[in-house]
Amino acid sequence: MxxxxxxxxxxxxxxxxxxxxxxxxxxxxxxxxxxxxxxxxxxxxxxxxxxxxxxxxxxxxxxxxxxxxxxxxxxxxxxxxxxxxxxxxxxxxxxxxxxxxxxxxxxxxxxxxxxxxxxxxxxxxxxxxxxxxxxxxxxxxxxxxxxxxxxxxxxxxxxxxxxxxxxxxxxxxxxxxxxxxxxxxxxxxxxxxxxxxxxxxxxxxxxxxxxxxxxxxxxxxxxxxxxxxxxxxxxxxxxxxxxxxxxxGGKSAFIVFDDCDPDQAVDWIVAGICWNAGQMCSATSRLLIQEGIAEALIPRLQAAFAALRVGNPLTEDIDMGPLTSEAQWQKVTEYLAFARNEGLQCLAGGSVPQRAGWFVSPTLYVDVPDSSRLWQEEIFGPVLCTRRFSTEQQAIALANDSRFGLVATVASADLRRAERVADALEVGHVWINSVQAVFVETSWGGTKAxxxxxxxxxxxxxxxxxxxxxxxxx
The missing domain is CATH 3.40.605.10 (Aldehyde Dehydrogenase; Chain A, domain 1)
Incomplete structure (x- = not known):
């Protein structure tokens, strides 16, 4: 050293x-x-x-x-x-x-x-x-x-x-x-x-x-x-x-259609926002939920966030560790404060655990307006914002309404629809019914900013x- x-x-x-x-x-x-x-x-x-x-x-x-x-x-x-x-x-x-x-x-x-x-x-x-x-x-x-x-x-x-x-x-x-x-x-x-x-x-x-x-x-x-x-x-x-x-950077979308298995979708969603404590340029931090599945999906997602084990990877059996630096911890906690000031509805997290280290609880906000800073800006932490949509065209428009274009995920039992939506998304990489599996044989990079x-x-x-x-x- x-x-x-x-x-x-x-x-x-x-x-x-x-x-x-x-x-x-x-x-x-x-x-x-x-x-x-x-x-x-x-x-x-x-x-x-x-x-x-x-x-x-x-x-x-x-x-x-x-x-x-x-x-x-x-x-x-x-x-x-x-x-x-x-x-x-x-x-x-x-x-x-x-x-x-x-x-x-x-x-x-x-x-x-x-x-x-x-x-x-x-x-x-x-x-x-x-x-x-x-x-x-x-x-x-x-x-x-x-x-x-x-x-x-x-x-x-x-x-x-x-x-x-x-x-x-x-x-x-x-x-x-x-x-x-x-x-x-x-x-x-x-x-x-x-x-x-x-x-x-x-x-x-x-x-x-x-x-x-x-x-x-x-x-x-x-x-x-x-x-x-x-x-x-x-x-x-x-x-x-x-x-x-x-x-x-990225501010990536995860689109869930109402024909999707909600339990499977929850696993993919949690991995997309809580892997590496959300410190990923590819974090799917904007969750778009079709109206027909929202009432089944959101409670499951809330329970999954609450059940995540957060702690020291060297001494505890955990699902998610701390943020890597104090500066990043301060940035994420500032966004939690922005959410409180904006009056966003928080179903999980939204706080800092009372313990040593730079920890943030996995956080879920629902029905977040597109005017919110949390919807528009890259947070680089385990903070997920959700909105509902009705049609396929609306989902594509909402997903593409971002200055970023790195990745996206689509969850649907209709594979022809999922492929069609993937082709319409303005990003560099799309996953369908999957966690963010990255293979060296595929490309990595994005569009826009x-x-x-x-x-x-x-x-x-x-x-x-x-x-x-x-x-x-x-």
Whole structure:
């Protein structure tokens, strides 16, 4: 912890002005302190990545794939330690931390397989005689990766694995709230003998992130986080006309039609808002209920919220842990105050448990008007707002009436209707009769203010590849 920055193959002490205090959110107590990286150290990391680029992009695909599989293997060997660290630093219940670890492992294995089956060169058929052409896929270059605190390890894997697979070199900046688990990637790189400078890790607060996103030595930047910071990242990229991938906020809808089994629907709804204590850009925080099922669904949902076990994942058998930071706890409690001021009808939660740590009770508001701040704004906590609808067209209109467009869920026994509604929703990913199961083979990303570009699947690899065409006269 005294040398948290991995730059050019060396572990270094921070030289920045900020002290990062890492907490256990279930207790509200510090567990570590780190000194942030300085702007000069960010320069060193980018320079190291630039120097390493020619060798890494020339590394044969089979060797890069083998290294990615070794990353997956090393994560698996560290399984228990990484699960425990997520429980302690993020407040995740064990079953959620296990899913995250498995997701990261699957991501490295997937991109190892993908680059082995994807041809780097393809012939192109031309209509014009006398010419031949081919398409060549090349690494985009040196990339900066800025990842959030709500899904550390796994969000990093979504960016790091395809970047390395494509032949890019990387400067990774973890969140200052959860900076410890990403150090694992540096430890693995060192153990595997990854060429020096291919992976660099710099930790810090906003100043470190700004130093990286504004650095002229980057060829691309991928950012996951808030819309406010995403706008700043986009402005920084505009100065150099360089590409960005942005995965930002959401205010997603869950649509329940009246032919749905209400007990099944409750399970899917609770998972969509209470997984990771609601700290998900994909949280389905706007519940649209068809009038015919409302009287059966709402009492069941109220009982399910009241029955959720909230506590410390390291010492209690729980369904939901605390919020990850005090700042996020303060933000969510402010929205609970807004709800009281707006006179919203609260059927569950709406309060803060009287215990140490940054806990919020799972909260359910019903018949919330679209003028409410809680209906319009991303809260990033276990707060669910409901409204009723009558027709399919009304449900689609209500769901699409948002500046965000990340995900949605549709619950209906009529699969043709569910598919029809899914096609009409202005989002990047739709689940039908399911929890939010995310597979590495599918894409991830949104429309509108929810971001630019896609991660995962072949689209995630393409985000780190540049397309070159070679045309030759015969």
């Amino acid at each position: 005294h040398t948290p920055h991995y730059i050019n193959g060396q572990w270094l002490t921070g030289e920045g002005d900020d002290v990062l205090v890492v907490h256990d959110p279930a207790l509200g107590q510090p567990i570590a302190e780190l000194i942030s990286a300085s702007a000069a150290q960010v320069d060193q990391a980018v320079a190291a990545a630039r120097l390493a680029l020619p060798v890494w992009k020339a590394t044969p695909v089979a060797e890069r794939a083998a290294i990615l599989r070794q990353f997956a293997g090393q994560l698996t060997q560290r399984r228990e330690a990484l699960i425990t660290l997520q429980m302690r630093n993020n407040g995740k219940p064990r079953h959620e931390a296990e899913v995250d670890l498995d997701d990261a492992v699957a991501t490295f294995n997937y991109y190892a397989n993908l680059i082995e089956t994807q041809p780097a060169d393809r012939q192109v058929e031309l209509a014009a005689p006398g010419f031949t052409a081919r398409t060549r896929l090349e690494p985009v270059g040196v990339v900066g990766l800025i990842v959030p605190w709500n899904f550390p390890l796994v969000t990093s894997a979504w960016k790091l694995a395809p970047a390395l697979a494509a032949g890019c070199t990387v400067v990774l900046k973890p969140s200052e709230i959860t900076p410890l688990i990403e150090q694992t990637y540096g430890q693995i790189a060192e153990q595997l003998g990854l060429p020096v400078g291919v992976l660099n890790i710099v930790t810090g607060k906003a100043a470190t992130g700004a130093a990286l996103s504004e650095h002229r030595g980057l060829d691309k930047l991928s950012f996951t986080g808030s819309n406010g910071v995403g706008s700043q990242v986009m402005r920084s990229a505009a100065a150099y006309c360089r590409p960005v991938t942005l995965e930002l 929810s971001g630019i570009g896609r991660e995962l699947g072949p689209w995630g690899l393409a985000a780190y590849q540049s397309v070159k065409h070679v045309t030759r006269c015969l």
